[in-house]
Amino acid sequence: MGAGKTTVGRRLAERRQLQFVDSDHEIEARTGVDIPYIFEREGEAGFRRREQQMIAELTQRRGIVLATGGGAVLDPSNRNALAGNGYVIYLHASVDQQLARTARADNRPLLKAAGDRRETLTRLFVQRDPLYREIADLVLITDGRHAKSLVAEIERHVQ
Ligand SMILES: Nc1ncnc2c1ncn2[C@@H]1O[C@H](COP(=O)(O)OP(=O)(O)O)[C@@H](O)[C@H]1O
Ligand SMILES: O=C(O)C1=C[C@@H](OP(=O)(O)O)[C@@H](O)[C@H](O)C1
Numbered sequence: 001m002g003a004g005k006t007t008v009g010r011r012l013a014e015r016r017q018l019q020f021v022d023s024d025h026e027i028e029a030r031t032g033v034d035i036p037y038i039f040e041r042e043g044e045a046g047f048r049r050r051e052q053q054m055i056a057e058l059t060q061r062r063g064i065v066l067a068t069g070g071g072a073v074l075d076p077s078n079r080n081a082l083a084g085n086g087y088v089i090y091l092h093a094s095v096d097q098q099l100a101r102t103a104r105a106d107n108r109p110l111l112k113a114a115g116d117r118r119e120t121l122t123r124l125f126v127q128r129d130p131l132y133r134e135i136a137d138l139v140l141i142t143d144g145r146h147a148k149s150l151v152a153e154i155e156r157h158v159q
């Protein structure tokens, strides 16, 4: 969360004239409600089921830039679908950077729940970082870097 998947993904798609798809936005469009509402009604497990279905579907499309939610990497079938169908970029961000980038938004239920945000992000980072590395074709350190420069670096790698 706050690594810049949605922001960098959208800019990359614009630059390459590809369609941009964000799995969270697709889930919201399909259900007609927002992510916090899904967490409220169905819990995280319900959201993960929807996310898994959506990623299975979206990874069958070609010629798109797909941004996932930060927790999609937890599910082995998501990891297989992503690694098997696309070029996977891990946008790495430190917990400090994530805290700064997510400070204002209130649309991330895992960060709104009771408890210390730093502790939550640290726990998620420890759990997820190895899983991202397992499937990444490219790892980019995003701390202190503008989206524009990250997009330029991705373009250099994929060309
Ligand atoms: N490289 C960056 N530098 C500065 N701010 C960024 C960068 N990438 C994203 N942001 C900002 O951080 C916030 C979270 O970015 P977002 O793209 O939603 O992250 P994610 O989808 O990975 O959770 C947004 O307000 C966005 O404008
Ligand atoms: O890290 C997570 O588990 C989540 C990240 C969110 O997406 P972003 O990573 O785009 O914020 C969204 O899918 C949901 O709130 C759960």
Ligand SMILES: [Mg+2]
Binding pocket: 005, 006, 007, 022, 024, 067, 068, 069
């Ligand atoms: Mg996002």
